Amino acid sequence: MHKKLSLFLVIILVFALLTGCFSLPTSTNTVNYYIDGQLYETRTVFSGSCTQSIPAPKIENQIFVGWFLDPEYTVEFDFSNKILIDINLYAYYTIDAVETTKLMTNKVMKSVVTIQSKSYNTGFGGLVETNSITAQGSGVVIDVSGGYCYVLTNAHVVSKETGYSDQSIIVEDAWGNEFSARIYQNPNSKNPAVDDSYDLALICFKYNSANTDEDELLAEIELATDPAAKSYVVSLGSPLGQKNAITYGSVYGYTKLNQSEAENSANVDFEIIVHSAVINHGSSGGPLLDTAGKLVGLNFAGLESDGTGCAIPLSKIKEFLNIYVYLK
Numbered sequence: 001m002h003k004k005l006s007l008f009l010v011i012i013l014v015f016a017l018l019t020g021c022f023s024l025p026t027s028t029n030t031v032n033y034y035i036d037g038q039l040y041e042t043r044t045v046f047s048g049s050c051t052q053s054i055p056a057p058k059i060e061n062q063i064f065v066g067w068f069l070d071p072e073y074t075v076e077f078d079f080s081n082k083i084l085i086d087i088n089l090y091a092y093y094t095i096d097a098v099e100t101t102k103l104m105t106n107k108v109m110k111s112v113v114t115i116q117s118k119s120y121n122t123g124f125g126g127l128v129e130t131n132s133i134t135a136q137g138s139g140v141v142i143d144v145s146g147g148y149c150y151v152l153t154n155a156h157v158v159s160k161e162t163g164y165s166d167q168s169i170i171v172e173d174a175w176g177n178e179f180s181a182r183i184y185q186n187p188n189s190k191n192p193a194v195d196d197s198y199d200l201a202l203i204c205f206k207y208n209s210a211n212t213d214e215d216e217l218l219a220e221i222e223l224a225t226d227p228a229a230k231s232y233v234v235s236l237g238s239p240l241g242q243k244n245a246i247t248y249g250s251v252y253g254y255t256k257l258n259q260s261e262a263e264n265s266a267n268v269d270f271e272i273i274v275h276s277a278v279i280n281h282g283s284s285g286g287p288l289l290d291t292a293g294k295l296v297g298l299n300f301a302g303l304e305s306d307g308t309g310c311a312i313p314l315s316k317i318k319e320f321l322n323i324y325v326y327l328k
Helices: 002-019 097-106 314-324
Strands: 028-034 038-044 061-066 087-095 112-121 128-145 147-151 166-173 177-184 199-206 232-237 245-255 270-277 287-289 295-302 309-313
Touching: 002 028, 028 112, 097 232, 097 245, 128 295, 166 199, 199 314, 232 270, 232 295, 270 295, 295 314, 309 314
Parallel strands: 028 087
Antiparallel strands: 028 038, 061 087, 112 128, 112 166, 128 147, 147 199, 166 177, 177 199, 232 245, 232 287, 245 270, 270 309, 287 295, 295 309
């Protein structure tokens, strides 16, 4: 009886080794799970055994596809395979364009404005405008308080052009309301909030929300963090005269701008976000957002070759605001 039982156990063990995800615990391997380029979880498994898929965290307005063996998401991992070496797995998400568009339309567009900055000269004691030039761009509301609205945009959108004595800045919201704006200057600072080296400016205008329909209030944008490479982004702006055009893409990475390729002569000398959410003339100053509708950067240039977008990272925006607005 004992011999038959021993033989039966040996047969079961051999069968398990040949057909199942089972191995004797002689050594271990590591499985690293990455999300958006960041290590999310690490698991240790016995060599020759299988690992399990872990529940991927929910990312707003994105759809989880699966775990892949490479960060380019070309080879999906088969969880029935035995682990023989240490491996990295990368979570692949796709953008939920329907839900993202709803969010942008119903919420975020209240934070985006069109800007026209006219530089001009006058004659006859200032009574007649003799010549002028107008720049058009976009902006994003970062604060509404004290009867004023504060809009972040690019310096090259609102800076007065060389050779002109006067300037007017007109902001138009999503409903066609127009406001006369000026470049903000902290009362305790000698310098207005505009800087070519950041290609950033803060403008402001009087805004009495009590006199505006409740459904048409300009809203402050929420802030996120600098986006990781390969993360999805959304551009909003007013390219070529359009209003609140939406384009989707992802972050290629960070690099210093090659001035010869850009559509404007911004003087930024730090690493900027390069992304595929296509922008065009008039998009300058428009927000670059994550799929949750939070600000991650500000578009300021596009590459002439293919419309690739270039944006000031949020960390640099905060640095600019600390210098010129909060005086830190």
